[in-house]
Amino acid sequence: MPVAGYGVFKKERYKEVPIPPPALPLTKGEEQGGGQKPAPPQTEFVTALRYVDRVTGNIYQTFADKIEERKFSGTVIPKVYEALFGNSGNSVIMRYLKTDNRTIETFVGTLPQEILGGDSTGENELRGTFLTANITDMSISPDGKSIFYLFNSGETTVGTILDIASGKKTQAFDSAFNEWLSSWPGSKTVTLTTKPSYVALGYLYKLDLTAQNLVRVLDSVYGLTALLSPDGKMVLYADNSLALNIYHTDTKISESLGVRSLPEKCVWGKGSDIVYCSAPKIVLGTNYPDAWYKGEISFDDQVWKIDPVLGTASILLDPGTVNEGVDVDGTKLTLDSEEKYLFLINKKDSFLWEMDLK
Template sequence: MSKKTLIAVIIIVAVLVLVLGIFLLFFTSPVIQTTNTGLSPNSPFGNYGGSSSTTPITPTPTPDNGQANGPVTPYLNSPTSPLVKISTEPIAGAQVFDRKISGTTTASIVRYMERATGHVLEYNRTNNFLTTASNTTIPSIYQAWWSGNTVLAQFIGASKDTIRTFVGNLPSAPTSTTQLTGTFLNDNVSSLAISPKGNRMFTLGGGNFAIGNISSLDGTKPTSVLNFPFNEWAVEWPNETTLTLTTKPSAGIPGFMYFLTTTGFMTKVTGNIFGLSSRSSPDLGHAVLSASTNGGIATVIYDINKNTSLAFTDNPTLAEKCVWSKLSKTTAYCAIPQNIPIGNYPDDWYQGNVSFVDNIYKIDLTLPAVQLLYKLPSDQQIDVTNLFLDAKEENLYFTNKSDYYLWGLTIKNLTPTGQ
């Protein structure tokens, strides 16, 4: 064997050892799980039946009224109804903000982008008026993220195998004739998250090898924080200094959750859990975790610091159906299905094979309790996803996954059952 050949062999072996070492470091765990019919007692889920580290949250019975202290409140677009159907077409993404009207007077504005056209509309929650903020047509937007007057809109390019991401900007006072102007990011951004302050974004690209960058919203001033030989990540940015990376969930695949700091330091939170989805609290102290069971779903609130869990015993849901309060670190809001048919979750839900009919619940960790906040009208078949709150947390907004219409629920005067 020549000297050059020997050197080449040594280099190849070294690379293989390095890749194997990275895999073992990030994706292995002392907990070995070979089926998805149960979870190890060492996981945040215990063994589904409860363990020394898993405390059940006592469910609250679901009454037959629209809220705990009143009669059934059907969907009605009027100032007196807490529930309003906002959009007139399917949406790609939305935000809420306060706009100054005059002096100290403000109006709550819900801004969204339509999926089919890319048009931007604004709903004034104060007077129930819906107006057009941009008539620029960008067909077939499937996802949009908002930060102030900036929108990042994704669509499939003409080649059908390219993800395009357009960064558009609106003026402070847009009108129906406003043109959405902007630039494009590099193609094939597979995951994207905007910082809590709204001035930075994390993008994930690089094909099969994950390259994660933090940059300004227009893609300038990028800083590399992740280089990893795996690219199937669901990304959130709950805390200004820390992101969460969770492997994209599937019922037949063990999932892992990590914290990634904005300086590039990666820490494993939990893992080896089939169908794992997560939603982390802004203080990073807790996370809503959901997992695949044998034909169903298990849900817990995981105390990350104490390594203990509170289980949703009789009313599980998917973590994607939850949002954490930014004003109270012990409060979250979740949409919980009235019924969960046997299936492979979350796959069947993602693929549209199963749709849920949800109710809105408040999770209070000080009690602890999962309490009914509002029973959604069954005739609307609302399958809740993409939840977000306004700054005062007086209103909860969400998309109906069944048709992608945007809804809003005023929660400030609703009394959770059991309080």
């Protein structure tokens, strides 16, 4: 199933316990005494996923360790092209084009609570609200409780924070420049990168949400794409050759990692000590990153594990050589909270993939 987006969260379920052997017949004395009350069933919290069907907007869910796909919602929203999940998987943000094929709608919905052990009908209804039309970019906070989104108001680009649970909106940014991409790597930090092109110098800024000040972090890189570490001390970035580098924000020194990819094909570990990347086996000479964004070129990737401190990198998996062999152009990488699983979407067909890291 092609998916528009997904969320990873912890979900409670009943533990599977071994079936005990048949009990021996009771003696006469035991029959009189009465037995012990049965113990309540044991539960566990495990990694689960919810994801949005790109075609219908229906939501499905499964566990990471045991694929048991179940339909969760029946609300139809055709042709969703982007979806995010927040509030531990209990809220969803869907983006799609209206029937005029020009207006971008953004719907923020609340998912009904599940009953432990209860079977969902698969036809749960989403209820929610719409944000302002034509939001140009959005990102979700690390705790999943808020989203930062950009939209144009006249000749100004406005950045707003939405508290998903309460619906409260707070303006945090405005700019006369209107070509921004956002990311939310730390609890109080949003990054803003100028939209990349191979012919344009790119700039990365850090927005402090507490002080509400904007600081330039990196500049004058052709085709700049970037991903700030959760602790804010390192920037994973690439130029128009797709060469990945680490920029240290304290020393202002850049170091090459010897791997070619795009930061949006990577994810930082929460300790800022590991980076996982879906990196192409072969990078042909062309206009990057424009050609990849436009779909003029597609990659066949390997999954890499990179230590940005030591500057070492190793290949974990080549999807093209596993089982039947599928070529993957990975994007939207995510780790679960324990970093036992790596998830990504294959840009070639929008299918969701999972990799067991342990």
